[in-house]
Amino acid sequence: MRAVPLAILVFTFALTTVCQAATVRVAVASNFSGPMKKIAREFEAISSHKVVLTFGSSGKFYAQIRSGAPFDVFYSADEQKPTRLVSEHLAEAKSQFCYAVGVLALWSANRPQVVLNERTLSQASFSKLAIANPRLAPYGAAAVEVIKTLGLWDALQKSLVQGENITQTFQFVQSGNADLGFVALSQLQLQPETSANTYWIVPDSLHTPIRQDAILLNRGQDNAAAMALLEFTKSAKARTIIENFGYRIPDSD
Amino acid sequence: MELFSTEDLQAILLTLKLATVVTCVLIIIGTPLAWWLVNTQSRWKSFVSALVALPLVLPPSVIGFYLLLAMAPDGPIGHFTTQLGLGTLAFTFPGLVLASVVYSLPFVVQPIHNAIDALGKRPLEVAATLRAGPWDTFFNVVLPLAAPGFITAAVLGFAHTVGEFGVVLMIGGNIPGVTRVVSVQIYDHVEALDYGRAHILSLTMIIFSLLVLAALYSIGKPSAHKLSRS
Numbered sequence: 299m300r301a302v303p304l305a306i307l308v309f310t311f312a313l314t315t316v317c318q319a320a321t322v323r324v325a326v327a328s329n330f331s332g333p334m335k336k337i338a339r340e341f342e343a344i345s346s347h348k349v350v351l352t353f354g355s356s357g358k359f360y361a362q363i364r365s366g367a368p369f370d371v372f373y374s375a376d377e378q379k380p381t382r383l384v385s386e387h388l389a390e391a392k393s394q395f396c397y398a399v400g401v402l403a404l405w406s407a408n409r410p411q412v413v414l415n416e417r418t419l420s421q422a423s424f425s426k427l428a429i430a431n432p433r434l435a436p437y438g439a440a441a442v443e444v445i446k447t448l449g450l451w452d453a454l455q456k457s458l459v460q461g462e463n464i465t466q467t468f469q470f471v472q473s474g475n476a477d478l479g480f481v482a483l484s485q486l487q488l489q490p491e492t493s494a495n496t497y498w499i500v501p502d503s504l505h506t507p508i509r510q511d512a513i514l515l516n517r518g519q520d521n522a523a524a525m526a527l528l529e530f531t532k533s534a535k536a537r538t539i540i541e542n543f544g545y546r547i548p549d550s551d
Numbered sequence: 552m553e554l555f556s557t558e559d560l561q562a563i564l565l566t567l568k569l570a571t572v573v574t575c576v577l578i579i580i581g582t583p584l585a586w587w588l589v590n591t592q593s594r595w596k597s598f599v600s601a602l603v604a605l606p607l608v609l610p611p612s613v614i615g616f617y618l619l620l621a622m623a624p625d626g627p628i629g630h631f632t633t634q635l636g637l638g639t640l641a642f643t644f645p646g647l648v649l650a651s652v653v654y655s656l657p658f659v660v661q662p663i664h665n666a667i668d669a670l671g672k673r674p675l676e677v678a679a680t681l682r683a684g685p686w687d688t689f690f691n692v693v694l695p696l697a698a699p700g701f702i703t704a705a706v707l708g709f710a711h712t713v714g715e716f717g718v719v720l721m722i723g724g725n726i727p728g729v730t731r732v733v734s735v736q737i738y739d740h741v742e743a744l745d746y747g748r749a750h751i752l753s754l755t756m757i758i759f760s761l762l763v764l765a766a767l768y769s770i771g772k773p774s775a776h777k778l779s780r781s
């Protein structure tokens with residue numbers, strides 16, 4: 299019976315020498331910073347690896363990665379940029395997967411908060427509607443789709459103001475400079491004071507899904523920590539974290 | 552592909568318009584401010600000087616962030632403008648002008664301050680003995696003598712406003728023809744991975760800035776000479 303603990307000891311020793319503690323450098327789209335911090339903490343707790351997170355806009359990361367930025371893994375805010383990195387031979391095609399689906403919400407920070415629903419947009423009782431820049435931000439593109447699907451594009455043209463990204467769009471609404479805005483449900487989830495009936499979760503049927511892809515970059519190919527982190531992101535534990543932050547989990551593939 | 556797209560041109564024109572308006576406003580409010588700073592004995596002098604210089608050291612996103620909060624309907628600026636019947640200033644051209652005035656203030660006040668300071672008391676005393684009134688003294692003595700300082704101030708204020716980015720990003724709302732200036736347009740191109748358009752606009756900015764600075768240094772030299780003689 300003594301052999302069992304000994305075997306475990308030898309096995310553990312062998313394991314730690316094989317996959318030595320490594321550091322993984324991760325570029326993360328700002329909108330995913332909350333869940334990513336938590337995922338990284340959990341990951342570090344169960345493995346011997348170390349995670350270094352950098353948050354920023356996906357477009358900037360794309361440019362930096364092309365210029366040789368030292369990232370092993372990239373959590374993009376969309377699927378296009380990882381795909382493009384693959385076609386430029388800067389990332390591993392096989393490793394690309396959707397880690398989260400963004401949920402769009404229409405929100406007003408007015409106090410007392412108004413109850414929002416699908417009729418709010420056609421009632422024209424507001425002067426400024428904030429959306430993220432549709433050219434840059436998937437949430438912005440989705441917002442434009444929603445407005446067009448509802449047949450309100452021409453009517454709302456004059457009311458639109460664009461934040462450069464979803465964070466700024468959120469600030470426009472939160473400060474009250476814009477009466478309404480299409481923001482990410484994940485942002486509202488972080489607000490302690492927003493109760494569920496002050497925003498309207500836009501149904502998926504009104505826009506194409508906001509799929510966010512992660513990918514292993516060339517630099518991370520031989521990094522055990524990089525691959526382990528990507529695997530961990532697919533685990534049930536990580537999925538629960540992601541959902542708790544206001545994202546949906548892609549249908550299992 | 553034509554050199555500039557319609558949207559690029561719109562952004563360039565808007566930027567030039569913004570910089571022109573801001574420069575005029577800054578010269579008008581910067582001159583008395585600089586004059587006061589040169590002549591005052593007030594104990595507030597160093598505080599006001601620090602306040603004027605603050606945008607030099609603050610990140611534009613900080614200025615933009617607080618302006619956004621201040622311009623909100625329940626913010627101090629927003630409250631005031633709403634009472635005047637102007638509505639709120641965020642996402643409007645006047646809002647950009649206000650923000651740029653704050654942001655570019657030190658670039659205009661400091662050269663004027665230095666130019667007036669360098670004149671010393673002597674020309675004013677001479678003018679006073681010749682019974683020149685204060686306005687007469689200002690327009691016929693101070694202004695011609697300090698002219699290079701004013702030109703430097705105008706050029707710097709203009710150029711700095713053209714290059715402004717962080718503040719506009721925070722309070723602009725990126726509305727074509729209203730608040731989408733060149734720097735924001737470049738940012739858009741880069742973020743959208745449209746590097747070709749980004750290059751064209753960026754190179755235009757570099758050439759423009761280089762020409763402005765070269766012009767500035769060519770007027771800077773004779774002015775120093777003139778000042779040392781007076």
